[in-house]
Amino acid sequence: MRRLFLGLFLLFIGALAFWAYPLLGPAVRQGALPSREGLRAPLTLLVYGSSPEYSGYHQRAPERFRGLADTILLVRLDPVANRVVVLSIPRDVWVNLPGYGWHKVNAASPLGGPALMKEAVARITGVQADRYLVVSTEALRRGVDALGGVRVCVEKPMRYRDTAAGLDINLEPGCQVLDGKKAEGYLRFRKDALGDIGRIQRQQAFFHALKEQVLSPSGLLRLPRAVAAVEPYFQTDLSREEKGAILGFAMKQPHLMSLLLPGNFGGGGWNVDEEALRQLLAVYFDGEAPGEKGELTGRLVALVYGPGQEALVEKARLRLSELGLRVILHPVDLPPSRTEVLENGPGLLAQALGEALGVPYRISGEAVLGADLTLRLGEEAPFL
Known part of the structure; x- marks a missing residue:
């Protein structure tokens, strides 16, 4: 019996080591082992995707995380409420960039990198991000493939080709498992009536589907490989301690809430509804109580x-x-x-x-x- 117990124990240890082995490299480079305490106070991150840069026609330039900002997210990690609030900012919002004048917010990345991106988003929302995380589009493909794909309900036919950017989108409607290439197409498609806003709404649906996949038994089994696949394709100013605290916070499975920057189309971009934004920030970033129960009459x-x-x-x-x-x-x-x-x-x-x-x-x-x-x-x- 003792030999059987010892054998099972060694088998378990071997399986655990095999599962965790892909995390060894990222852990050494990033120092990002989960902290038991997690986050002690709320933390605001600016997270955005960096579009590929090209040195010539069809020639991808080496990654330097200075392409146009694609997906722009202001993320509030709140350990008190045990939630993650993601505010999506349309890339077509006009903002006065210090030293550069009026530009759409996605231009802040090639003009001034993460520092100017943080300033641009602060001017739009009034919220100064504590840290930033910029991700290459390559991370999406590799991460989704490592997870075994993500199940998404594609709501309509999506077809678009950009040979210069190497983007070929051809998706049929219906619920299906998307691999990395198809997931990128689903998230980048914006050739419809809503343009970038429709793309943002699909991104938010994808975030929830991705969370379900990661927390599924197969997702947890593949998670170390996914982390290792994504790790070379991001840049951040988070400290080692902060990375560990965020991982510890993530292990507590906080509730995910996704929001769109309130506004409307106009002036060749997205006009911010300042009053609606103030109400959102008060509740989800400042921690104020939402107030009394909503009145439905006339809504x-x-x-x-x-x-x-x-x-x-x-x-x-x-x-x-x-x-x-x-x-x-x-x-x-x-x-x-x-x-x-x-x-x-x-x-x-x-x-x-x-x-x-x-x-x-x-x-x-x-x-x-x-x-x-x-x-x-x-x-x-x-x-x-």
Whole structure:
């Protein structure tokens, strides 16, 4: 019995060493072993993707993390609330860059690197990031492939080709597992009516799908390989201690909330709604209480549905009208995967409608633009 126990123990140790071995290199280079305490206080990160640079036609230049900023995220890591708040900033927001004049925010990266990016985002939001993390697009491909792909519901056909940039997007609608190349196409596609805003909304949906994949049994098994695959393709000013604290915080599985910088199209870019932004920052970055329960009467809700759901839509519209809501219909090519309420705001309205209908609700920038609330109608709608 003792020999059997010893053998099983050695087998377990061997399996654990085999699983963790890919983390050895990153741990040595980054000093990023998880801290048991995790974060002690909130930390704000500026995270953005660096587009590839080219030295000639089709010729990728060596990575120096100074390409145009692609995805721009202001991330609040809050150990008190045990949540991660991701505020997506459209790259088409105009900002007055010190020393350079008015530019779209994504130009701050090639003009002045991370320091100017932090200043640009601070001028837009009023929030000064503590640290930065810039990621090459190569990290996305390699990380997703190492995880075995990510399951995403592609809502419509996506086709686009840029031979100079080596980008060939050809995705059919439907729920499917995307490898690294297809995931990059899904996240970079913006040749539709919403342009960069639609791309941001797909990115936010992808963040949630990625989190589910990482926390799945297969994802946890592949996680060390994914970390090792991504590690050479990012640059940051985080200290070793901060990296370890963030990893320890991540192990506590904080709640993920994704938001879109409030605003509207205009002036060749994205105009910020300053009052709506102030409300978001007060709740999710400053820790203020959201206030009293939301009042639904007179609010505008976008009802999202797909082909074959017309009968359900009419019943849902009547139910929403009974609650005093104004309804606009928002048909899409692919029926939503589940019934849920979305709000790109403090969350009181989403909570009120979710509780009234008995369905889940989320704070998310995936909500339909121009509406106070979004109700996605899945195959099952318990309130009908």
